[in-house]
Amino acid sequence: MKPVSSRFSPRLLDLETLEALTVGREAVCAHLVDSIWDAVSSGQGRFDVVVGPRGIGKSHTFGLVEGRLRERDKAQQQVVIVALPEEFHPSSLVHLLAKVLELMPDEDGLPRVASQLANLRMGPQGEALKTAQRLIAGRLGARGLLLMVENFDAILRDLGTKGQASLRRLVQRMGCWSIFATARTTKGWTEQTAPLHGTFNVEQLAPLDASSATELIRQLARLHGQTDLHEWLGSDEGRLHVHSTYALLGGNPRVMAMVFHHLDHDDPGDLYGNFFRLAEELTPYYQEQMERLSRGQRPVVEFLAERWSPASVTEISNGTFCPQASVSTHLRALKRDHLVHALKVGKNRYYELSDPLHRIARAMKRDQQLGNALSNMARVWGVMARNDFGHASLSPLQAFHAPPPEYIENLTSEILRHSIKGDDNKVDALTDCLIAHGQSDSSSLHTICGTLLLTKSDKKAHHFIDMQSRRDFGVYVITSLYLILTHNPALRRELPLSWPKLVQSTDISLFYATDELLEITRDCIRSIEQKGGPKSLATLLIISVLRDFGENAAAQLYQSLEHDLTLQNQKLLGVAAWFHNSRLFYEDLVAQPLAGTDEGRSISTLFAIDSSSDGHSTLSPEQEEWSLENADWLATLWIAGRPTLPTSHTFSLSTGSEDRFELLSGQSSVKAFMYLPREMRRFIRVSLTFLHASNLLEAFPAEDQLIEH
Amino acid sequence: MCSEVTKLEIPTNPGGSLRPEHVLGRNELIQRYWAALETQSIALLAPRRVGKTSITKRMIAYHPDGWIVHSRDLENLDSLEGFVRALFEDVEEHVSRSTQVTTHARKLLDSLGITQLKDFHFKPQSLDWRRLLDHVFKDLDELALQRDEKFVLFWDEFTYFLSELANEGREREAMDLLDALRAARQRYLHVRMVLTGSIGLPEVERRLRAAGHNNRALNDVAAHIVPLFDEANARIVIGALFRGAKLPASAALSDAIYRVSEGHPMLIQLLIERLKRSERPSPEAVDTIFTELIEPPGDPLDLRHYIDRLPANFPAEQLEPVYAVLDHVALHPEQTPTAMLSALDLDRTALTNLLRHLTDDFYLVKVRESRGYRFRFGFLRRFWIEERGL
Missing domain, CATH: 3.40.50.300 (P-loop containing nucleotide triphosphate hydrolases)
Structure with a gap:
């Protein structure tokens, strides 16, 4: 029986199946096929390589391009296509050419390939290269040769520099020999000093976007005859499920295919179960990968796999008891092999595993609680950025899918109905759908979330919160809080009259007078921190309250969370207080912990400047001196925080606009950011987007800016 | 000898093996x-x-x-x-x-x-x-x-x-x-x-x-x-590649490609190769593609090599002066050595030797008219300025 899909060897599939499973790669495949065909049919030699990490779809692209070119050549017979086996390690260029010869078809009027190979083997060794080349050219006649090679970088390593130079010379001399290849990296063979520099057109395959990832899983369901699953994946719930998975795992097509194979078809929405089964399958793979590493590399990878936070060389060195110089050497090699990537901030580098699954697989095996937390978190992220997760210009509030208003109304009614009935599973599933559509009608979403959170006398609602792992991992709750807190004031007006407790809470700040809610919030944040979550989550929450609900509400939250705030958090809060014109909040709460720090002096000075009519008169001598000494970055902050005010202040505004965020990007908040794992960094960025804190957002680099290639 | 064929259609093929008749200009x-x-x-x-x-x-x-x-x-x-x-x-x-x-x-x-x-x-x-x-x-x-x-x-x-x-x-x-x-x-x-x-x-x-x-x-x-294409020959090549890529003949596009590539054959090929994938081929798209192309890592010309190879090509004690000269030429193109002397902490002999070495090594070129020096390629100068944070 022919295979319907293959996660590791897509080349085994027929062209029709490959075509059906081609998602998000149509443009690149069409370009490659057309360009290669144009070159070979005009007698030129062309060289293309598709590059990307493991599982990104190189083999699939390879198989598809091969299939389409063979189809195209059927009528015209202009080229002989020879595809090397995926696993092939030539000892020399002669060996490579002998394999090419071996794979050429026997044709009428030409000597048998087997006999030519025998002659080649028995001929003089010094002549073998010329002979092989002559034999291949003889079989080609006027046709071109298209050599298709997977893992080309490994083959080039086997050939060595001289072999590469010979290969280049050979293809240049033959003129109409082309190569289409895949490789995990171009490093080491495309630099100016390498023989093949500038020869190959490099096509980098990017991860799939969320929609393509969903489509891929749907196509898999269709090809496997899973009609119900196919339909479910097309539903809101199904899409949410895939988006959630995507948010955590990224858009690697092989991972997505694995996710499909681990979907429990009776309970496809069981995200935790998916991850667990995936981890089960991958564990031997990662164990084997560890075995293949050198003795010195293993502890480094292990350290990073256990740590939910990127680490500097010093930290890795301390953690592994290995000298820094050796750690650097190991990291360079691991980076070259795409096992680790470096995040770059200024001159500093932080390292983390490139493959999130490696860490997740370890975590799932070890800690069910963490596994649950991850799946919950993924679900929330999937909701928050359904269409555009992780993108630098992410704007979840605009990006959400917009269904018809009546659909949302019906869904809302359904949730409330099931909630009253006590059907918590249904409430859970439908709420997820509603959250996914929250963008289009956020009042409904917030009505539900807010209601469920705040009407603690309602057992069903309370149970719903419990079910969302409040005590295990409070991301869902926190996210719900975000959704409430960042919502527009229309929330209060639109609350349904059938929920009197909420309606009575006309002052939103009363939300925080609810001790239990404050307690929940604090527990959640602590839980997140203990699990390696962002240390500044509490800070971000306070900032959002400060901005949207004023100083009183923020002060209550601050007092509840104060013990969890570090000095760095306080500094960020101080800056935020100034940004949001919350002098009272600053002076009553944050000024004291910041007393004596540079930030404290600066923020006090900025507030003093704010309150002066000419920007000068109310400054104390100490502040005046401080502002003169620190004119540049006070100006920077000023420009960022008071963009609409005239710039006629005492300090110099000579700082260019590109330095505007120097303070934020150069200080500890970003360093703290760098210490978060990738998932958390995304979370922060999403949160800041919700806060409309575009100035802060700019200070936290997006992933594509962080990763050093 | 084969004469120049100006109506030839040539497929774009950066880095590929061109047939001799496809080598135009x-x-x-x-x-x-x-x-x-x-x-x-x-x-x-x-x-x-x-x-x-x-x-x-x-x-x-x-x-x-x-x-x-x-x-x-x-x-x-x-x-x-x-x-x-x-x-x-x-x-x-x-x-x-x-x-x-x-x-x-x-x-x-x-x-x-x-x-x-x-x-x-x-x-x-x-x-x-x-x-x-x-x-x-x-x-x-x-x-x-x-x-x-x-x-x-x-x-x-x-x-x-x-x-x-x-x-x-x-x-x-x-x-x-x-x-x-x-x-x-x-x-x-x-x-x-x-x-x-x-x-x-x-x-x-x-x-x-x-x-x-x-x-x-x-x-x-x-x-x-071997020089880059001059404008007339660049246009012959660009025209043939346009026809091969089925791109509409456009003087504005052709101008843009010549302007940004400076007649560099590989860059011309790369620009048109990417342009044909562009939804709206336009001079602005050419600029965007060019910026992407010379942006390391992954730039096909590996411009970083011009920085990386300096320690191998110059003795350690000359490295700082070499960087200083290149920085200076990047910021003040076509300055004469005499004018450079006042800005650099070098004597005339040392400066002359460095300039000659950098010219031989394809970094700089002497401009006959001004008797000053500039980077051999404008894009290399821009890259240098960016990489060195000048």
Whole structure:
């Protein structure tokens, strides 16, 4: 029986199946096929390589391009296509050419390939290269040769520099020999000093976007005859499920295919179960990968796999008891092999595993609680950025899918109905759908979330919160809080009259007078921190309250969370207080912990400047001196925080606009950011987007800016 | 010789093997090279991917009457012995194809009791290899004379081969070879050489001089720096690639491509290759594509190499002055050395030497009109400014 899909060897599939499973790669495949065909049919030699990490779809692209070119050549017979086996390690260029010869078809009027190979083997060794080349050219006649090679970088390593130079010379001399290849990296063979520099057109395959990832899983369901699953994946719930998975795992097509194979078809929405089964399958793979590493590399990878936070060389060195110089050497090699990537901030580098699954697989095996937390978190992220997760210009509030208003109304009614009935599973599933559509009608979403959170006398609602792992991992709750807190004031007006407790809470700040809610919030944040979550989550929450609900509400939250705030958090809060014109909040709460720090002096000075009519008169001598000494970055902050005010202040505004965020990007908040794992960094960025804190957002680099290639 | 075909459609193929008839925009240049070869051997030098190989390919395919041509890439050779053997093999193949007589070189080997070339081993200081080399050229010269033609040997990556010898501490062998080749050029007047390389001859000579070899063994070879396309020829190439890519002929697009590529053949190919994938090919799209193309990492020209190779090409104590000179030229193009002196902490001799070295190494070029220096490529200057944070 022919295979319907293959996660590791897509080349085994027929062209029709490959075509059906081609998602998000149509443009690149069409370009490659057309360009290669144009070159070979005009007698030129062309060289293309598709590059990307493991599982990104190189083999699939390879198989598809091969299939389409063979189809195209059927009528015209202009080229002989020879595809090397995926696993092939030539000892020399002669060996490579002998394999090419071996794979050429026997044709009428030409000597048998087997006999030519025998002659080649028995001929003089010094002549073998010329002979092989002559034999291949003889079989080609006027046709071109298209050599298709997977893992080309490994083959080039086997050939060595001289072999590469010979290969280049050979293809240049033959003129109409082309190569289409895949490789995990171009490093080491495309630099100016390498023989093949500038020869190959490099096509980098990017991860799939969320929609393509969903489509891929749907196509898999269709090809496997899973009609119900196919339909479910097309539903809101199904899409949410895939988006959630995507948010955590990224858009690697092989991972997505694995996710499909681990979907429990009776309970496809069981995200935790998916991850667990995936981890089960991958564990031997990662164990084997560890075995293949050198003795010195293993502890480094292990350290990073256990740590939910990127680490500097010093930290890795301390953690592994290995000298820094050796750690650097190991990291360079691991980076070259795409096992680790470096995040770059200024001159500093932080390292983390490139493959999130490696860490997740370890975590799932070890800690069910963490596994649950991850799946919950993924679900929330999937909701928050359904269409555009992780993108630098992410704007979840605009990006959400917009269904018809009546659909949302019906869904809302359904949730409330099931909630009253006590059907918590249904409430859970439908709420997820509603959250996914929250963008289009956020009042409904917030009505539900807010209601469920705040009407603690309602057992069903309370149970719903419990079910969302409040005590295990409070991301869902926190996210719900975000959704409430960042919502527009229309929330209060639109609350349904059938929920009197909420309606009575006309002052939103009363939300925080609810001790239990404050307690929940604090527990959640602590839980997140203990699990390696962002240390500044509490800070971000306070900032959002400060901005949207004023100083009183923020002060209550601050007092509840104060013990969890570090000095760095306080500094960020101080800056935020100034940004949001919350002098009272600053002076009553944050000024004291910041007393004596540079930030404290600066923020006090900025507030003093704010309150002066000419920007000068109310400054104390100490502040005046401080502002003169620190004119540049006070100006920077000023420009960022008071963009609409005239710039006629005492300090110099000579700082260019590109330095505007120097303070934020150069200080500890970003360093703290760098210490978060990738998932958390995304979370922060999403949160800041919700806060409309575009100035802060700019200070936290997006992933594509962080990763050093 | 094949004439320039201005209506040709050529598929874009950056870095690929072009057919000789697809090598456009180089006819005048090639004619100049053949004219130069009438009187002396030449060297064609340029950074990688400027089109040296394509030019020689076209020269070989459409060589004028009266020439016998042979080419060999020397990049994979790593010894004097290897070079001599390769030359012997190449020439014997040619000569024995044309005449049935035993070659002088073969006779020499016979007299040394060597029946197979693989048994011919020698020490660099021995005279045997010089005699063999001399006999090989004698064979070539006689063949050419007999046919009333001239023989031209195209040696690709000749300078790379020499620099590799020097890098391995075998400068003596490199120098001996250069001396032997010069002697052959002077003695056998029907033989010419076309030496190509992405490392400049002065750079090779400098390395040899640094090892104490002061012979000017290449001063009879006319060095030509292969230029980028001028505007007229760039437009011929761009037009043919546009037709091949089925892009509409557009003067604005063509202008933009010439402007940003500065006539660099590889960049022209890359720009049009990407442009044909663009939903709206426009001059603005050309600018965007160009910015992406020269942005490391992954830039096809590997511009970072211009920074990375400096420590290998200059002694440690010269590095800071080199960076200072390049920084200065990047910010103040076309300044004369005299004007530079006031801004740099260097004496005139040191500055002149550095400028010459940087010119030989394809970083800078001297502008005849202003007598000042600028970066050889405008895009390299922009890259330098960006990378150095100037």
